[in-house]
Amino acid sequence: MESNSTTIEKLIEKAEIYSKTTLELYKCEAIYKSADIFSCLAVKLAIAIVVVVVLLFANIGLAFYLGDYFGEIWYGFFLVGFGYLFIGIILYIFKNKWIKNPVNNFIISKMNNNDLI
Numbered sequence: 001m002e003s004n005s006t007t008i009e010k011l012i013e014k015a016e017i018y019s020k021t022t023l024e025l026y027k028c029e030a031i032y033k034s035a036d037i038f039s040c041l042a043v044k045l046a047i048a049i050v051v052v053v054v055l056l057f058a059n060i061g062l063a064f065y066l067g068d069y070f071g072e073i074w075y076g077f078f079l080v081g082f083g084y085l086f087i088g089i090i091l092y093i094f095k096n097k098w099i100k101n102p103v104n105n106f107i108i109s110k111m112n113n114n115d116l117i
Contacts, residue, residue, distance in 0.1 A: 037110045059084075 059080050067076025091098065 033111055037107060040110065
């Protein structure tokens with residue numbers, strides 16, 4: 001009889017160790033996937049910042065050029081501003097298709113990626 005009780009105790013002990021190990025594994029997987037997502041987003045953010053700075057100076061140059069072409073500097077800035085207003089309206093109309101869905105798909109694909117260290 002005692003051998004059955006010690007066997008059950010050993011089985012319970014092994015199940016407890018297994019559950020703790022499984023929980024630790026899930027924690028490590030969550031940390032890895034979170035780090036992967038945030039590092040990819042950080043790279044994309046850094047590239048976006050560089051692109052924004054380049055576009056900023058290009059647009060300032062375009063505004064001065066258009067202002068010089070039309071005779072008043074402020075004409076160029078208004079034209080560039082209205083161009084961005086138009087782009088903003090288009091982005092607002094297609095925000096789900098062009099921004100939300102691709103970001104959601106990126107995060108889901110990274111979360112479903114089963115590659116571990």
